[in-house]
Amino acid sequence: MSAARKHTALPKAEILIEALPWLTRHHGKTVVIKFGGNAMVDEALKAAFAQDVVFLRHAGLKPVVVHGGGPQINAQLDRHGLVSEFKAGLRVTTPEAMDVVRMVLAGQVQRELVGLLNQHGPLAVGMTGEDAHTITAVQHRPEIDGELVDIGRVGEITSIETGAIEALLEDGRIPVISSIARSAEDGHVYNVNADTAAAALAAALNAETLMVLTDVEGLYADWPASDEVISQLTASELEKLLPELSSGMVPKMEGCLHAVRNGVHTARVIDGRVQHSILLEIFTDEGIGTMVVPDAAEARHTGAAEQGQSGHSDEKEGGAA
Numbered sequence: 609m610s611a612a613r614k615h616t617a618l619p620k621a622e623i624l625i626e627a628l629p630w631l632t633r634h635h636g637k638t639v640v641i642k643f644g645g646n647a648m649v650d651e652a653l654k655a656a657f658a659q660d661v662v663f664l665r666h667a668g669l670k671p672v673v674v675h676g677g678g679p680q681i682n683a684q685l686d687r688h689g690l691v692s693e694f695k696a697g698l699r700v701t702t703p704e705a706m707d708v709v710r711m712v713l714a715g716q717v718q719r720e721l722v723g724l725l726n727q728h729g730p731l732a733v734g735m736t737g738e739d740a741h742t743i744t745a746v747q748h749r750p751e752i753d754g755e756l757v758d759i760g761r762v763g764e765i766t767s768i769e770t771g772a773i774e775a776l777l778e779d780g781r782i783p784v785i786s787s788i789a790r791s792a793e794d795g796h797v798y799n800v801n802a803d804t805a806a807a808a809l810a811a812a813l814n815a816e817t818l819m820v821l822t823d824v825e826g827l828y829a830d831w832p833a834s835d836e837v838i839s840q841l842t843a844s845e846l847e848k849l850l851p852e853l854s855s856g857m858v859p860k861m862e863g864c865l866h867a868v869r870n871g872v873h874t875a876r877v878i879d880g881r882v883q884h885s886i887l888l889e890i891f892t893d894e895g896i897g898t899m900v901v902p903d904a905a906e907a908r909h910t911g912a913a914e915q916g917q918s919g920h921s922d923e924k925e926g927g928a929a
Contacts, residue, residue, distance in 0.1 A: 627891040634890065635668040637816035638777065642806035642863075643675040643721065645823040647880035657821075658724035660886040661782060665731060670777045673725075673732075673784045674809060676802030677717040684712050696752045697855055698759050701799055706761035709799045710736075713786040722784050732782045737789035738797065740772035743805060745789035745798045763789050763798025765805065768812035785809070807863030811870035818867040819889065820860045821880030826898035827853075827861065840899045843868050864900040875900040 641661065647653040664671045685692060685708055693700040701709065718734045725732035737743025745763030749756040776783045787802040803820060810818040826837035827849070841849075846865050853861055857877075864875035878885045878897035889895050 630891045631667055634816060636670070638670040638672060638810075638813050639664060639817045639819065639890075640672045640674060640806050640810035640813065640815045641886065642803055642818070642820040642860075643673055643880075644678075644802060645821050645880045647821050648675070648677070648717070649679055650881075653880065653883060654720075654724060656883040657880075657886070658721070658727070660884055662725060662728040662731060663887060664890070665780075665782055671782055672773060672777070672809065672813065672815070673721065673782065674787060674802055674806035675713070675717055675721060675784070676787050677713050680712050680717055681709050684708050684716075695757055695759055696750055698750060698762060701760040701762050703761060703796075706797060706799060709761075710788055710797060713788055718784055718786045725782055725784070731780070732784050733776050734784045734786070735772065736786040737800060737805065741767075741769045741790075742772055742785065743768060743787075743789035743800060743808070744792050745800055746791055746793055747796075747798065761796060761798050763791070763800045765789065765800060765808050766792070768808050770809070770812050773809070773813065801859050803859040803863040804866075807866045807875070810867045810872045810875075815867075815872050816874070817890075818864065818872050818875040819886060820863065820875070820877045821885070822857075822860060822877050822897075823879075823881060824857075825879045826877055826896070827857070838898050839895075840901065842901055842903045844903050846900050861900075868900050868902045873902070 643657060647657050661671050661673060682692070685705060688704075688708055690702070690705050690708065692705070699705075714734070714736050718736075722732040722734045735742065737745075743765060744767045745765050747758075748762045748764040749758060751757070773783045773785070785805070787800045787805040788797055789800050789805075790797050806820065807818060809815075825835070826839075827841070827846075829836045829838050843865055846861060850858065850861060850865070860877055864877065867875040876889055876895075876897055876899045878889050882888070882896065885896060889897060
């Protein structure tokens with residue numbers, strides 16, 4: 609009987625021990641996680657995400673969650689009979705639509721996520737970029753055919769104030785932040801791209817890592833000709849690839865680039881369709897997805913990978929098991 613117990617328990621112990629170098633490395637470090645994609649609408653993935661974030665917190669890390677809510681916003685706009693107009697791929701956000709955006713992000717998506725996290729203890733606190741001037745923005749006016757275009761209440765971040773987030777982290781809480789911001793210029797509330805907001809917050813918080821959940825395995829080397837995932841690349845390598853990326857990946861990868869060029873050690877795009885992808889990325893030898901590192905860190909990370917101390921190894925092709 610004891611031999612059987614030993615046989616079944618040993619793999620569990622080996623998995624825990626494999627996580628030890630990463631537990632040591634990441635202890636006390638801030639990790640900013642952008643929650644989105646399929647993980648945001650699938651019930652099982654939502655529950656697994658909440659478990660992962662709580663695990664990080666109990667493992668000694670300081671997770672901060674940033675979220676948007678595209679599918680939920682679309683559904684509510686439809687219910688309210690508000691037809692979305694798009695200019696250059698960007699939704700024109702009227703004041704009426706912004707009221708719905710704010711209600712959905714702060715009153716629905718955020719509340720549900722806070723509730724899932726708090727099933728595991730009194731941990732999560734919801735806030736928006738408006739609270740304590742956490743995110744300040746101005747109106748974003750994209751250039752189309754050489755002219756600046758008014759697309760309404762879409763914001764561009766001008767400043768980040770981390771005091772409220774840092775106080776919550778110091779108190780052992782998990783901040784859950786909706787990506788809306790108020791303008792210091794006109795007092796209006798603006799919708800801010802959640803990928804951009806997560807990257808700006810990661811930089812301002814001097815986070816160890818930015819993690820962006822997506823609906824793909826990572827950054828593909830030659831899509832659609834190949835589904836091979838780029839395991840790791842430097843900021844300069846990513847910058848060269850940006851013009852070739854699909855529109856949905858651009859804000860995510862621009863966010864990763866901004867983060868690692870502003871003090872964040874690594875930025876990772878990971879497959880949010882895989883249960884517990886966050887834990888797989890942070891605490892296993894293989895890791896999944898694509899990791900972006902600062903140019904100066906390339907040699908350091910390559911050396912660490914060879915010693916089995918990095919979240920990605922040179923042999924890894926990316927993707928989920």
